[in-house]
Amino acid sequence: MELNPHIQRHHHITLNVGGAQEDYDFHTKVLGLKSVKKTGLYDGAEPIYHLYYGNDMGEESTLVTCFPMRQSGRKAKRGTGQVKTLALSVPVSSLGFWATHLTNNGFKPELLERFGEQLLHFAHPCGIEYELVGIADDDRKPYSNGVIPEGFGIRGTHGITVSVRDMENSAEFMHYGWSGKLANTDGAFTRFHVGKGGSGTIIDFQHEPQLEQGTWAYGEGTVHHCAFEVSDLSVQKSVKYHLEGMGYTDVSDRKDRGYFDSIYVRTPGGALFEATVSKPQGFLVDEPYESLGQTIQIPPQLGDKAEEISAYLEPLKY
Numbered sequence: 001m002e003l004n005p006h007i008q009r010h011h012h013i014t015l016n017v018g019g020a021q022e023d024y025d026f027h028t029k030v031l032g033l034k035s036v037k038k039t040g041l042y043d044g045a046e047p048i049y050h051l052y053y054g055n056d057m058g059e060e061s062t063l064v065t066c067f068p069m070r071q072s073g074r075k076a077k078r079g080t081g082q083v084k085t086l087a088l089s090v091p092v093s094s095l096g097f098w099a100t101h102l103t104n105n106g107f108k109p110e111l112l113e114r115f116g117e118q119l120l121h122f123a124h125p126c127g128i129e130y131e132l133v134g135i136a137d138d139d140r141k142p143y144s145n146g147v148i149p150e151g152f153g154i155r156g157t158h159g160i161t162v163s164v165r166d167m168e169n170s171a172e173f174m175h176y177g178w179s180g181k182l183a184n185t186d187g188a189f190t191r192f193h194v195g196k197g198g199s200g201t202i203i204d205f206q207h208e209p210q211l212e213q214g215t216w217a218y219g220e221g222t223v224h225h226c227a228f229e230v231s232d233l234s235v236q237k238s239v240k241y242h243l244e245g246m247g248y249t250d251v252s253d254r255k256d257r258g259y260f261d262s263i264y265v266r267t268p269g270g271a272l273f274e275a276t277v278s279k280p281q282g283f284l285v286d287e288p289y290e291s292l293g294q295t296i297q298i299p300p301q302l303g304d305k306a307e308e309i310s311a312y313l314e315p316l317k318y
Helices: 020-030 092-104 168-177 233-246 300-312
Strands: 009-017 034-040 049-054 063-068 082-091 110-114 117-123 129-135 156-164 181-186 189-193 202-207 222-229 260-266 272-278
Touching (some): 009 156, 009 272, 020 034, 020 063, 082 202, 082 222, 092 129, 129 156, 168 181, 168 189, 168 202, 222 260, 233 260, 233 272
Parallel strands (some): 009 063, 082 129, 156 202, 222 272
Antiparallel strands (some): 049 063, 082 156, 110 117, 117 129, 181 189
16 A cells, blocks of 8 residues: 655644633743734634744744633543643753743643653643653754743644554554654554654654543543644645545545645544645735734634624733
8 A cells, every 4th residue: 555655744733722811821921932823713603712822933843723612611521532742842951941930830740751752741721731842953943032041942843642542543544644654662652753753743642442532522621633734735635535545534625724724634543633734925824924923813704703703702911
């Protein structure tokens, strides 16, 4: 069976979080990421924020995006069949700084080691698991607004951890469907990477056969999906046809997300993956660099309700 060689690296990861202000403060004030876009959820009729954080220009593989669900009252259940952990890359020399910084901000970081990497494990205020992984050689440029010293700043995504009840189907999907390469195992964890490998390309699977199934719908407290970068729309189409040709028929049509175009696939382990092509203008498509991420940009299909939506959404203090 021909391998699909086109999955390059993470593009973004999207979370169902709690309150908008709580999430905004966590990512910008505690983690020191830049707010690169404030917009709305494109799916459904109910207004929900979509908040984007990353480096200065919101480059691929630096992006964490969030749906604050608390305003809707919808809760989710964490469990197997989901992405359970988001790992971000920081300089290995900065782990001591981050341990103190997180503790001083009310978090409880735990120093762990996995796959030979030192990491700090803690949780987003809504309960989603986070890790800061110490990396010696990540040349992605961090954002610095003075909250975190530039030399200690987050470089971007490192990896994700997907909880699965069995590994066989996920390993088959990664190898034949998602151009993944098996890198290593460490206890209950199996590591794959895509593209050139290294930080920003990692998918870990944690074998948890006794864990109950988690929810897939929008609701506070779970990861919604992880998106991966592909180079152009023709490649994206070939990814879709390749997966459908393998029998993975739960692959969406292309969806225009304003700043990128996306197709989605429900993987056999349950996690939702996305193959993404950035628009040429990226986040500058609807506002200039000088004011990037400072005001809410209502999705075009909801434009006739812009004032109503802005009034409904939880006000944010920046």
